[in-house]
Amino acid sequence: MKPDYTFLLIEDNVIDQLVTTKLLKNTLGHFNINIVSNGKEGIEWLYEYQSNFSESLIILLDIKMPEMDGFEFLSHYELLPDEVKSTTEIFMLSSTIDSNDIKKANENSYVKKLFSKPLPVQQFKEMIAD
Template identity: 30%
Template sequence: MDTKAKLEADCLVLLDDVPLHNLIADKMLGYNNLLMPRQIFSEAQDLLDFLHKPADELPKRILMLVDLMMPEMSGLDIAEHVLELPQEVQSRCRMFIVSSTIDDRDIEAIEQHPAVECFLNKPLDASRVSDILQQPVPNGKWGTAA
């Protein structure tokens, strides 16, 4: 069981325009003992509103699993917004992009984006999320030194 991961993130955010995909990801994460509190969104704007909450209402360690292809705003658009957040808020957020894409250009753009830590394929393999959370936290994230 991945106790370290449970301690590390204090909020898990899921964003996918297809509610069914959120449900599948939620279940998968639960079965892998990633049971931290959830914020589940199907509209990108709701996630941005969440990230713009006052600092004292915003969790300290946020793990975001964001879909790539959504109407109005893609996962990479969200990543651009994350880069514009105050540094203090950015340091609370770790962002993974989850997608069914097999297009090399998409994957390359995701992997090169400074706000995105990794690309995960659908259906979500939650054990990979656990594995990544076992690794050292990237510098500047979740209270580590930049």
Template identity: 30%
Template sequence: MKVPSQFIVVDDDSVNNLVCRYTIASFAPAARIQLFTNPGKALASIETEFGDEAEDLNATLFLDINMPEINGWEFLDAFSLFPEKLRAQINIIILSSSIDPEDLRNAENHPLVRGYYSKPLSKETLHQIYNVNNERA
């Protein structure tokens, strides 16, 4: 997977979001980073920003599973209703502290999920996701 120019983090934990911002910025300094503690607002923003047919954006979305208003699986259900062109612009990766084997199985079998990683996000995880040689970091 190519390193995107944009990252979106959807997690109700604002401290984790700041960790993600710092880690992503140190990995991809020129990348645009959006943080959302409210999954509903994230969905609305994605629909607005990525819904433009004229623009072809590329982003990675780090999604938490356990959130109070809309959990990660409900987020994926709503995201799956977006047009294919929009969905194709965003690679979704679960970033969770869940150790529930069912969550891992669900992520592995979900057509929109490209990976499942444990919190906190690290540069090593980013290197793994994008197959970047650690020596170049």
């Protein structure tokens, strides 16, 4: 894995936040992870920190969240400057079995992969090491 990644975890469930963070740290070691609780906070974080990016950004995005869900986040994300989007990879995390959600995630051009929770860290590590 490249050492110059920053992570943004957009997840409303505190237990899932802890589990995902622990899995990542156990597998990837030291890195910078930022956690927000919904898509709206994720967009606000991106606008606030976009000029400070010296690293690539990996977003781990939940689908079902209050206030702004993962798909609404993606609609707002589309409006961000290309400089931000060109250095960002988005992976969706979900426990959904809704075939419409799965199809929507797989068809979204910004989503690199939809993973079931908990995050399969070895597969994830291989994908970001490329």
